[in-house]
Amino acid sequence: TQLLEQSPQFLSIQEGENLTVYCNSSSVFSSLQWYRQEPGEGPVLLVTVVTGGEVKKLKRLTFQFGDARKDSSLHITAAQPGDTGLYLCAGDGSGTYKYIFGTGTRLKVLA
Amino acid sequence: DSGVTQTPKHLITATGQRVTLRCSPRSGDLSVYWYQQSLDQGLQFLIQYYNGEERAKGNILERFSAQQFPDLHSELNLSSLELGDSALYFCASSVPRREQFFGPGTRLTVL
Numbered sequence: 001t002q003l004l005e006q007s008p009q010f011l012s013i014q015e016g017e018n019l020t021v022y023c024n025s026s027s028v029f030s031s032l033q034w035y036r037q038e039p040g041e042g043p044v045l046l047v048t049v050v051t052g053g054e055v056k057k058l059k060r061l062t063f064q065f066g067d068a069r070k071d072s073s074l075h076i077t078a079a080q081p082g083d084t085g086l087y088l089c090a091g092d093g094s095g096t097y098k099y100i101f102g103t104g105t106r107l108k109v110l111a
Numbered sequence: 112d113s114g115v116t117q118t119p120k121h122l123i124t125a126t127g128q129r130v131t132l133r134c135s136p137r138s139g140d141l142s143v144y145w146y147q148q149s150l151d152q153g154l155q156f157l158i159q160y161y162n163g164e165e166r167a168k169g170n171i172l173e174r175f176s177a178q179q180f181p182d183l184h185s186e187l188n189l190s191s192l193e194l195g196d197s198a199l200y201f202c203a204s205s206v207p208r209r210e211q212f213f214g215p216g217t218r219l220t221v222l
Contacts (some may be wrong), residue, residue, distance in 0.1 A: 033210045042113065042201050043154070044211030088154065092209070099144065099211060104153040 003027075004089055004102035012108045013079055021074045021105045023089035030092060032072045035065055037086040079109045114138065115214035117202050122185070123220045129190040132217045136183055136204030142166070143185040144211060145177055146201040161183055161207060192221045 007022045023032065032049045035043035047056050049065035049072060056063045060083075062075040072089055089102040114137035124130055135141050145157040156169035161180035171177075174192075179185040189196060197220050203211035 008188075031209070039215070040199070040218070042203075042216050043211075044113070045173045045210050045212065048210050058167075090211075099156070099159070099205075101156070106151075 003087075003102055004091065006102040006105045008105060010106050010108075012110065015080055015109055016078050017105065017109075017110050019076050019079055019107070020075075021071045021087055021107070023074075023102050025070050026093075028069050030069070030087070032065060032069075032089055032091040033091065034074055034082060035045075035088045037088060038084075043086075043088055076107075081109045081111045083107060086111050113212040113214065115202060115204050115212050117200075117214035117217050119217060120215065121218050121220075123222065124192060125192060125222055126192055128192050128221075129188065129194030130192065130219065132187040132189070132200055132202075132219075134185045134187070134204075134214055136185070136202075137212055138199060140204035140206060140212070141183065142205045142207050143179055143183070144203045144205070145171075145185070145187050146203065148199045148216075150198075152159070157187070166207075194221050197221045 004006045005024050031048055033048050036046055037043040047063045052067045052069045054065045060077045064073045087105045092099055116135045122130055133165045136162045139160045143160045146154045148154050157171040158177050159167040163179050174190050177187045199216045199218050201213050201216045205211040
Protein backbone atom coordinates (compact mmCIF):
# COMPACT_ATOMS: atom_id res chain seq x y z
CA THR A 1 0.00 0.00 0.00
CA GLN A 2 1.44 3.36 -1.00
CA LEU A 3 1.39 6.00 1.71
CA LEU A 4 2.41 9.61 1.91
CA GLU A 5 3.46 10.59 5.40
CA GLN A 6 3.65 14.27 6.24
CA SER A 7 5.50 15.89 9.09
CA PRO A 8 4.95 17.69 11.25
CA GLN A 9 1.27 17.00 11.74
CA PHE A 10 0.68 20.34 13.47
CA LEU A 11 2.72 23.52 13.42
CA SER A 12 2.05 26.80 15.20
CA ILE A 13 4.52 29.60 14.56
CA GLN A 14 4.84 33.36 14.81
CA GLU A 15 4.50 35.65 11.83
CA GLY A 16 7.86 36.14 10.13
CA GLU A 17 9.28 32.71 10.99
CA ASN A 18 10.40 30.15 8.41
CA LEU A 19 9.14 26.58 8.29
CA THR A 20 9.49 23.36 6.32
CA VAL A 21 6.89 20.66 5.80
CA TYR A 22 7.92 17.20 4.66
CA CYS A 23 6.13 14.59 2.57
CA ASN A 24 7.70 11.13 2.53
CA SER A 25 6.98 7.78 0.95
CA SER A 26 8.74 4.48 0.40
CA SER A 27 7.33 4.44 -3.14
CA VAL A 28 8.26 6.31 -6.28
CA PHE A 29 5.78 8.84 -7.61
CA SER A 30 5.76 10.09 -11.18
CA SER A 31 4.68 13.49 -9.88
CA LEU A 32 3.63 15.08 -6.63
CA GLN A 33 1.24 17.90 -5.97
CA TRP A 34 0.91 20.27 -3.03
CA TYR A 35 -2.46 21.69 -2.02
CA ARG A 36 -3.59 24.16 0.61
CA GLN A 37 -7.00 23.89 2.20
CA GLU A 38 -8.68 26.58 4.28
CA PRO A 39 -11.43 25.68 6.76
CA GLY A 40 -14.72 24.78 5.08
CA GLU A 41 -13.29 25.03 1.56
CA GLY A 42 -11.91 22.60 -0.96
CA PRO A 43 -8.16 22.06 -1.37
CA VAL A 44 -6.52 24.39 -3.87
CA LEU A 45 -3.61 23.23 -5.99
CA LEU A 46 -0.36 25.09 -5.29
CA VAL A 47 2.17 23.28 -7.47
CA THR A 48 3.09 20.10 -9.33
CA VAL A 49 6.63 18.73 -9.28
CA VAL A 50 7.60 16.13 -11.83
CA THR A 51 11.36 15.77 -12.18
CA GLY A 52 13.59 14.34 -9.46
CA GLY A 53 15.49 17.17 -7.79
CA GLU A 54 13.13 19.78 -9.19
CA VAL A 55 12.71 23.02 -7.24
CA LYS A 56 9.77 25.34 -7.82
CA LYS A 57 9.11 28.69 -6.22
CA LEU A 58 5.77 30.35 -5.68
CA LYS A 59 6.41 33.73 -4.02
CA ARG A 60 7.53 32.85 -0.46
CA LEU A 61 6.89 29.11 -0.96
CA THR A 62 9.63 26.78 -2.23
CA PHE A 63 8.81 23.23 -3.26
CA GLN A 64 11.36 20.49 -3.83
CA PHE A 65 10.98 16.99 -5.24
CA GLY A 66 13.48 14.45 -3.97
CA ASP A 67 16.06 13.06 -6.37
CA ALA A 68 14.52 9.59 -6.08
CA ARG A 69 10.97 10.99 -6.45
CA LYS A 70 9.95 9.45 -3.13
CA ASP A 71 9.72 12.61 -1.09
CA SER A 72 9.04 16.30 -1.29
CA SER A 73 9.30 19.37 0.90
CA LEU A 74 7.58 22.71 1.18
CA HIS A 75 9.48 25.62 2.69
CA ILE A 76 7.75 28.86 3.62
CA THR A 77 9.84 31.95 4.19
CA ALA A 78 8.62 34.71 6.49
CA ALA A 79 5.26 33.07 7.18
CA GLN A 80 2.18 35.27 7.31
CA PRO A 81 -1.23 34.70 8.95
CA GLY A 82 -2.66 34.21 5.45
CA ASP A 83 -0.53 31.07 5.13
CA THR A 84 -2.64 29.39 7.81
CA GLY A 85 -4.33 26.23 6.57
CA LEU A 86 -4.03 22.53 5.96
CA TYR A 87 -1.21 21.61 3.58
CA LEU A 88 -1.56 18.35 1.68
CA CYS A 89 0.82 16.56 -0.62
CA ALA A 90 -0.61 14.09 -3.11
CA GLY A 91 0.40 11.92 -6.00
CA ASP A 92 -0.64 9.13 -8.30
CA GLY A 93 -0.13 5.62 -7.03
CA SER A 94 2.20 4.08 -9.57
CA GLY A 95 0.59 1.17 -11.30
CA THR A 96 -2.86 1.98 -9.98
CA TYR A 97 -5.56 4.46 -10.74
CA LYS A 98 -5.58 5.72 -7.19
CA TYR A 99 -4.57 9.24 -6.36
CA ILE A 100 -3.15 9.36 -2.85
CA PHE A 101 -3.27 12.26 -0.39
CA GLY A 102 -0.79 12.72 2.40
CA THR A 103 -1.73 12.78 6.05
CA GLY A 104 -1.67 16.60 6.09
CA THR A 105 0.09 19.35 8.00
CA ARG A 106 -2.06 21.84 9.82
CA LEU A 107 -0.27 25.20 9.97
CA LYS A 108 -1.25 28.15 12.12
CA VAL A 109 0.62 31.42 11.79
CA LEU A 110 0.07 33.82 14.65
CA ALA A 111 0.16 37.58 14.11
CA ASP B 112 -12.92 29.22 -9.04
CA SER B 113 -11.81 25.65 -9.85
CA GLY B 114 -14.53 25.07 -12.43
CA VAL B 115 -15.97 22.19 -10.41
CA THR B 116 -19.46 22.78 -9.05
CA GLN B 117 -21.21 20.98 -6.22
CA THR B 118 -24.77 21.18 -4.99
CA PRO B 119 -26.16 21.65 -2.47
CA LYS B 120 -23.69 23.64 -0.40
CA HIS B 121 -25.35 22.69 2.86
CA LEU B 122 -27.63 19.78 3.72
CA ILE B 123 -29.29 19.07 7.04
CA THR B 124 -31.18 15.84 7.48
CA ALA B 125 -32.14 13.24 10.05
CA THR B 126 -30.74 9.82 10.83
CA GLY B 127 -32.05 7.07 8.61
CA GLN B 128 -32.66 9.38 5.67
CA ARG B 129 -31.17 9.31 2.18
CA VAL B 130 -29.53 12.20 0.36
CA THR B 131 -27.96 12.82 -3.04
CA LEU B 132 -24.98 15.06 -3.62
CA ARG B 133 -24.27 16.35 -7.09
CA CYS B 134 -21.04 17.29 -8.84
CA SER B 135 -20.25 18.76 -12.24
CA PRO B 136 -16.61 18.41 -13.29
CA ARG B 137 -14.44 20.92 -15.09
CA SER B 138 -15.02 21.06 -18.80
CA GLY B 139 -13.03 18.31 -20.47
CA ASP B 140 -12.22 16.33 -17.31
CA LEU B 141 -13.34 12.73 -17.56
CA SER B 142 -12.32 11.67 -14.06
CA VAL B 143 -14.41 12.46 -11.01
CA TYR B 144 -13.43 11.70 -7.43
CA TRP B 145 -15.42 11.82 -4.19
CA TYR B 146 -13.89 12.49 -0.77
CA GLN B 147 -15.19 12.68 2.76
CA GLN B 148 -13.64 15.00 5.31
CA SER B 149 -14.78 14.85 8.91
CA LEU B 150 -14.06 17.70 11.34
CA ASP B 151 -10.34 18.47 11.50
CA GLN B 152 -9.51 15.29 9.61
CA GLY B 153 -7.73 14.65 6.35
CA LEU B 154 -9.36 13.72 3.07
CA GLN B 155 -10.73 10.19 2.88
CA PHE B 156 -10.96 8.95 -0.68
CA LEU B 157 -14.31 7.33 -1.40
CA ILE B 158 -14.55 6.51 -5.08
CA GLN B 159 -13.37 7.46 -8.57
CA TYR B 160 -15.12 7.39 -11.91
CA TYR B 161 -13.65 7.74 -15.35
CA ASN B 162 -15.93 8.45 -18.30
CA GLY B 163 -18.89 6.78 -16.65
CA GLU B 164 -17.07 3.74 -15.31
CA GLU B 165 -16.01 3.06 -11.74
CA ARG B 166 -12.21 3.17 -11.69
CA ALA B 167 -11.12 2.92 -8.04
CA LYS B 168 -12.74 2.45 -4.66
CA GLY B 169 -11.53 3.69 -1.32
CA ASN B 170 -13.12 3.54 2.09
CA ILE B 171 -16.68 3.82 0.86
CA LEU B 172 -19.40 2.32 3.02
CA GLU B 173 -21.93 -0.06 1.52
CA ARG B 174 -24.65 2.48 2.43
CA PHE B 175 -23.00 4.89 0.00
CA SER B 176 -23.06 4.63 -3.77
CA ALA B 177 -22.12 6.82 -6.68
CA GLN B 178 -22.44 7.04 -10.42
CA GLN B 179 -21.22 9.16 -13.30
CA PHE B 180 -23.65 9.99 -16.04
CA PRO B 181 -23.07 10.32 -19.82
CA ASP B 182 -22.79 14.10 -19.47
CA LEU B 183 -19.99 13.39 -16.93
CA HIS B 184 -21.73 14.85 -13.91
CA SER B 185 -21.65 12.59 -10.87
CA GLU B 186 -23.91 11.89 -7.94
CA LEU B 187 -23.05 10.47 -4.53
CA ASN B 188 -25.95 8.77 -2.78
CA LEU B 189 -25.82 8.36 0.99
CA SER B 190 -28.51 6.22 2.62
CA SER B 191 -29.52 5.09 6.11
CA LEU B 192 -27.65 8.10 7.39
CA GLU B 193 -25.98 8.01 10.77
CA LEU B 194 -24.70 10.81 12.98
CA GLY B 195 -21.14 9.86 12.07
CA ASP B 196 -21.81 10.60 8.40
CA SER B 197 -21.85 14.31 9.17
CA ALA B 198 -18.91 15.72 7.23
CA LEU B 199 -17.78 17.77 4.29
CA TYR B 200 -18.06 15.90 1.03
CA PHE B 201 -15.82 17.06 -1.80
CA CYS B 202 -15.88 16.26 -5.45
CA ALA B 203 -12.79 16.71 -7.60
CA SER B 204 -12.11 16.28 -11.28
CA SER B 205 -8.98 15.80 -13.31
CA VAL B 206 -7.24 14.42 -16.29
CA PRO B 207 -6.50 10.85 -15.10
CA ARG B 208 -3.68 10.51 -12.55
CA ARG B 209 -2.89 14.20 -12.56
CA GLU B 210 -3.60 17.07 -10.21
CA GLN B 211 -7.17 17.36 -9.07
CA PHE B 212 -9.39 20.39 -8.96
CA PHE B 213 -11.84 20.49 -6.11
CA GLY B 214 -15.34 21.79 -5.80
CA PRO B 215 -16.48 23.93 -2.86
CA GLY B 216 -17.90 20.92 -1.04
CA THR B 217 -21.24 19.94 0.47
CA ARG B 218 -21.53 20.18 4.24
CA LEU B 219 -23.79 17.39 5.45
CA THR B 220 -25.23 17.54 8.94
CA VAL B 221 -27.13 14.52 10.23
CA LEU B 222 -29.26 15.23 13.30
